[in-house]
Amino acid sequence: MLKKIGVIGLGTVGQEVLATLKRNSSLIKRRTSLDIAVHKVCDVKRTKGKIAKKFSIPFTTDPYSIINDPEIDIVVELIGGIEPAYTLIKTSLQNKKSIVTANKALLAKQGRLIFNLAAQKGVSVGFEASVCGAIPIIKGVSEGLVGCEVDKIFGILNGTANYILYKMEKEHISFERSLSQAQAKGLAEQDPSLDVEGGDTLHKLCILIYLCYGVWPSLSKVYTEGIAGISLQDILYAQELNYRIKLLAIAKKEKKSLDLRVHPVMVPAGHPLSGVSLAYNAVTLHTHPAGELLFFGEGAGGVPTSSSVVSDIVNIASGNKAFARKEENIKLTDFNEVKNQYYFRCMVQDQPGVLAQISRIFASSKISISYVNQKMRNRGKHVPLIMITHEAREKEMKKALQEIDKLSMVQSPSQLIRIEKI
């Protein structure tokens, strides 16, 4: 069976999709009896025409010549960003074409409208490439775990952030130095804010939440903290305490409420997520009845991600429909009410009475301490004081932190990293 597709956007992923479809066309045909033909490709940059030429595919700079082409069944959107991607996807769906996209930012923001429009028009949205690059996590969760309740998700969903933290620990370098190295390697953008500040992780978390609970969380309501504040010393102290610091997407469901957040976490060194190196991604799901599951693989890069795009194209071309999830009656937990265990570090003047003052502030907020370590002596100068708390409520902890940071012997701001007993 012949299926014609159009590809909009010839960046790294787009080019590799063409390469994979060409290289593996006979394999795909043997497995599925499908012939996938790329009917037309589009990029706003006229210079990309030479890529199209290499693959002998007609090229256009006008995306509408793809989304209005009656011969094309599936539109593959690989330009990213909100506009014009959103308008192009909407128009494609209105034209009753299925779409395949890797655009997590757009789905996180407009997923509800996109999926509703697709359902209304009876076409599909393939988005395997939008979360964890090459890992078939969308299919795994939406179809493989279709009969499961998901109680908890812990995910390393951003390869760039993981790479930066991994290299800081491995090479004992600062955040800034590690970021520059990632940029030099093409693993981080010139403006790295989406990766480093947690926004990209949040987008992917929202997509997983849609799969598990049918709801699209409002982005501004999910606590999101990036890794720019993580210092090498905290990474090394975490290591001493047998933890690794990872940027995690977290979801915990309890009855009708959902605790969602993105922030750096101290993960116990024995847990598989602590061992995720370089720019790899991994997701742990706690489910019932399937138990604990872990998916691991390449989270980004044109070559690996092309696998997910091609899988979506083939699955949609074969006529298989994804399930249209309905909203679960569920509310986001207020982050201020969430309980966590904390790693707390402040730089204090090395003089008697400091610990007493800080302990008194914690005690008055009813936060109890399980571990204290004053790292070195350096009379009169600032030295690190490390504390680990028992479980405490976020709002109490923040209040205590504010008071501590006001103390004259404390060099603010103090550091707070949440510990998860995964």
Place this chain on the structure above:
Amino acid sequence: MLKKIGVIGLGTVGQEVLATLKRNSSLIKRRTSLDIAVHKVCDVKRTKGKIAKKFSIPFTTDPYSIINDPEIDIVVELIGGIEPAYTLIKTSLQNKKSIVTANKALLAKQGRLIFNLAAQKGVSVGFEASVCGAIPIIKGVSEGLVGCEVDKIFGILNGTANYILYKMEKEHISFERSLSQAQAKGLAEQDPSLDVEGGDTLHKLCILIYLCYGVWPSLSKVYTEGIAGISLQDILYAQELNYRIKLLAIAKKEKKSLDLRVHPVMVPAGHPLSGVSLAYNAVTLHTHPAGELLFFGEGAGGVPTSSSVVSDIVNIASGNKAFARKEENIKLTDFNEVKNQYYFRCMVQDQPGVLAQISRIFASSKISISYVNQKMRNRGKHVPLIMITHEAREKEMKKALQEIDKLSMVQSPSQLIRIEKI
């Protein structure tokens, strides 16, 4: 949409399938708009009628009253073994009913016929539960990686064998003791041969091979060695050398040939597979373009496995078709010609000249040695001699082993464990 199913076999998995379908029926409906109704259940044991009663489902001891019932769309076979399962599945397919099965032994032996018959009748075979219990590996590979070439597979596919090896290492106990403990915990059968001798791992490997290459390997042609010969001392020496011993299913594809085997492997301690504890399962796939992927989760047990059975039921009920894979032109590699690195241990009389004699035998087979360790001194008595070879051909290594085992100062049989640089 209402879909009626019949369940044959009310063992642990069957019971948990009924429980999951009941508990999660509204969740399944919200996600898929499907109502899955269990129309009838069957078990040869009349006493199981009380389970059916608990779920208010009509009960029969006659499987034909399910597979000949025109109201039933999907037959779920959970009795295991070859007969009568094979006849029941064939008859169901002939009656144009889709089937869902967890029966790896049957699929490994008769998969070709079963899938051909299903294709001919235009119905589906769901078999997610046949490999790695709760892990959605069948869907992940067959659909998620549909556009990928798979170059290598390394899998811990048998939870019982992994549990036995894990406990031997953890508690410093013998194989026999660890097996009895697994039996006492209900993790190993009274006749543990399928788990312990590698047969079950082989069955699951064959199913993965079908998914990746469309071929059903002949079971007798795949080298299969179990874990009964693994002694505690080898586990401890492996640990000293920074390895863990795991029972692995291995596939390596090179051009048109496929190297398949099941045997204990020394896995480098840093590799994720080395950390798979208890009765968990895990599979690593090396693919192009998706790169390296790892799936981890519960490999057995009624509760987790019910997730995969339910996922198959729902996916088939929704009308989605699995891809019908066609055979790749591929040949099994002769195991004698395969090259491996080896851990070799023999018990030798502690007297001068032993190492010289053994080394001479290796040298005459052109096997070079990278590491030698004579573990202790005990003049006149037998002491362990550990050697690690460079890569050598299986047939040369076996020949050398035979010669070494004939030496009067060697207490045969010697131990050989293959090392994989995963």
